[in-house]
Amino acid sequence: MSTPRIAIVGGGPAGLMCARMLQGHGIEPVVYDADLTVDSRDPGGTLDLHADAGQIALEDAGLMDAFRALARVDGQAKSRRDQNGTVLAEFIPAEGDEAAPEIDRGQLRAMLYEHLRPGTVRWDHKLIHITPRGGGVHRLEFANGAGADVDLVIGADGAWSRVRPLLTDATPQYLGVCFLDARFDDMDTRHPEIAAIVGDGHMFSVDGDGRAVIVQRNSNGVVRGYVAFRAALDWPVTAGVDLTDREAVRAYLLREFSEWSALMRPLITDNDSDYIPRSFWALPAPLTWDHIPGVTLIGDAAHLMAPFGGHGTNLAMLDGAELAHALEHENTLDDAVARYEAAMFPRSGELAVGANTALARFFAPTSPDAPHLPPDHAQEHKNYQARATEYRRRRTEDAQ
Structure with a gap:
């Protein structure tokens, strides 16, 4: 041609x-x-x-x-861990x-x-x-x-x-799941407990109510964390949460994930960045x-x-x-x-x-x-x- x-x-x-x-x-x-x-x-x-x-x-x-x-x-x-931090499955x-x-x-x-x-x-x-x-x-x-x-x-x-x-x-149609994207910096130095949970790759955890935490090791000592849950797109409005207020978001997540163990909660609350709202569409x-x-x-x-x-x-x-x-x-x-x-x-x-x-x-x-x-x-x-x-x-x- x-x-x-x-x-x-x-x-x-x-x-x-x-x-x-x-x-x-x-x-x-x-x-x-x-x-x-x-x-x-x-x-x-x-x-x-x-x-x-x-x-x-x-x-x-x-x-x-x-x-x-x-x-x-x-x-x-x-x-894969449960909400208490117990390892359910592992792949190396x-x-x-x-x-x-x-x-x-x-x-x-x-x-x-x-x-x-x-x-x-x-x-x-x-x-x-x-x-x-x-x-x-x-x-x-x-x-x-x-x-x-x-x-x-x-x-x-x-x-x-x-x-x-x-x-x-x-x-695209909304799939009913929102998540908050957060970042942990200088992982092995500043967050050694989280580094141990994440390992070299990915860690997935989900409870019986469809709440999940997914953390992934990136390059340069960074870990990205995703706190996910089933919710309507306007959940911050209905929950009265200001997504630009990091402490307000943390307080909300601690209430929502209150049954998660002390071992796992730092994955939700100890991030070094603001929480970035995202959602799943297809x-x-x-x-x-x-x-x-x-x-x-x-x-x-x-x-x-x-x-x-x-x-x-x-x-x-x-x-x-x-x-x-x-x-x-x-x-x-x-x-x-x-x-x-x-x-x-x-x-x-x-x-x-x-x-x-x-x-x-x-x-x-x-x-x-x-x-x-x-x-x-x-x-x-x-x-x-x-x-x-x-x-x-x-x-x-x-x-x-």
Whole structure:
């Protein structure tokens, strides 16, 4: 095909991976992002990149060495405790197990950005209008007054995508669980008791009433904590809690988590940052749409799901890589998008249904005699590796 004008809306892992792959195929896209710079906002905590998805994309992009320089293999460790601190289950990765190493979200985004040609990403470009012009061409207009006509617009703009309405009326639905995101600094020096509970990776704890604490070790001595509970979106208003008043939030949480042991309560109250309110949302799953020339979606814009299983960023990066492969190998933009979507719909749909179901089960009330237990992580890692091998085998056959 002749060189198309391709715009990627969104400079997260999905959009940056897609741009990196396209440049490797000799296609020069433009990435538009609303942020002022790559690190102008808190990117969130850590994530694991699976051998059968995120790592495949990194291999395709020639970035595995860059990833390994930042990744934490020991961060794959996980434990599950009850509200009294009793260990219910524990997973320590075997030597040589690199099925799902951890990396900070900010580090991943910066790494991908640094491996693009200068000028690829146009920061401070918030999309406000997108208008079909016919023949698959779309006009993009940005809040800063800039505009562009493109042959293909790739929506990589996340949960509240402005590109998605061109393809579907589906919108994210609240899953009934809110959480407060907090941070612990200089963990091993300032919070050794919490460091011992967290270990090298993640610690999950949930009580019988659907209240949970999830803490994750990040790089540079930081731990991110998530205090989660079932609630309406307006819970701070109905509870009379000022979220900007750290002590008021702590007092509320101590009342809500009053039955948690003295060992576990510091995970809820001893944070060094303010509490940042967040909530879980998901698109209807499985989600598909009819093809429209000149537009498609990748990442959360296409299949926002609950974070259980850690599939979101992994799928986002694989989406970006597969769409770039399709654009390289197919004769037309329409054929490339159709090829990409045909593979993406069933893969993301199955995982989204499973993730959303897992979240509902995790936060459902349960008997103390039947606590929520985690999946078999050792088998999970073997499954990642097996699916990665199968994925590569199918790709080799398709190329022949």
